[in-house]
């Protein structure tokens with residue numbers, strides 16, 4: 001049986017529709033327009049593409065988008081001053097500082113200077129602690145998008161064996177917390193895990209988030225398992241012509257799709273859901289800031 005393809009691109013469109021409907025409502029009923037500020041330090045071409053895409057989608061759902069482009073050699077002091085200004089700006093409900101930052105900037109310090117209530121990435125230590133203790137928080141966008149797709153596909157995740165491959169603060173760890181919150185039995189595997197193929201083979205749900213192109217082959221996947229591929233890796237594609245590239249995930253798609261019950265493609269899987277959840281988090285933050293009812297189905 002060929003795997004069901006979980007269409008993240010289509011799912012993301014439905015999330016954006018819900019966001020747009022909620023934005024319309026709070027504009028009309030409360031006269032408030034949610035605003036998202038994105039801060040980009042440096043000129044990494046991939047980051048510029050994502051920032052542009054975020055800004056465009058923010059405006060498309062009816063929210064205000066503010067972009068701050070700063071020099072690659074911006075000082076910590078100057079960046080902190082911009083964040084302080086945004087923290088105190090009532091028109092800004094969400095703040096995202098694009099990662100990774102240039103090496104001379106202390107990423108933890110910068111992230112923790114964002115007001116937790118405006119931290120739509122969910123990376124601030126307060127939000128990490130709230131998530132870990134099952135309290136209301138801002139939830140990191142990529143794991144939130146993965147959770148939405150898993151809940152949509154399975155209904156309840158209770159009692160399922162989930163293996164998260166990758167232990168990053170932005171995906172692996174918060175993903176594990178969310179799966180635990182939905183009563184999965186959760187394993188976090190990583191580069192030092194012994195017998196990684198056997199660990200992955202136990203999983204009903206595999207979330208691959210290591211950032212290594214096609215690292216997880218179909219031979220590691222249990223028959224019928226659900227595979228969520230978080231990786232977005234650009235690799236050379238000489239078969240398409242000289243100098244051409246293509247995007248692949250952390251999972252070897254062809255072989256995994258032959259055994260999995262369901263799988264997310266790359267592109268068109270987790271990536272579009274990440275941006276949709278960023279918009280969802282911005283509306284949620286706006287509602288919380290103003291004591292309004294939160295949108296349904298857009299939080300964890």
Ligand SMILES: Nc1nc(=O)c2c([nH]1)NC[C@@H]1CN(c3ccc(C(=O)N[C@@H](CCC(=O)O)C(=O)O)cc3)C=[N+]21
Nearest residue numbers: 050096097098099100121232267268269271272274275
């Ligand atoms: N503070 C912070 N928060 C982030 O959420 C964040 C970040 N920094 N730094 C960079 C990464 C990257 N990221 C992506 C989001 C969507 C796609 C996406 O939609 N990708 C498309 C393909 C895009 C293409 O064709 O290149 C897809 O998978 O279908 C990709 C990458 C968010 N990031």
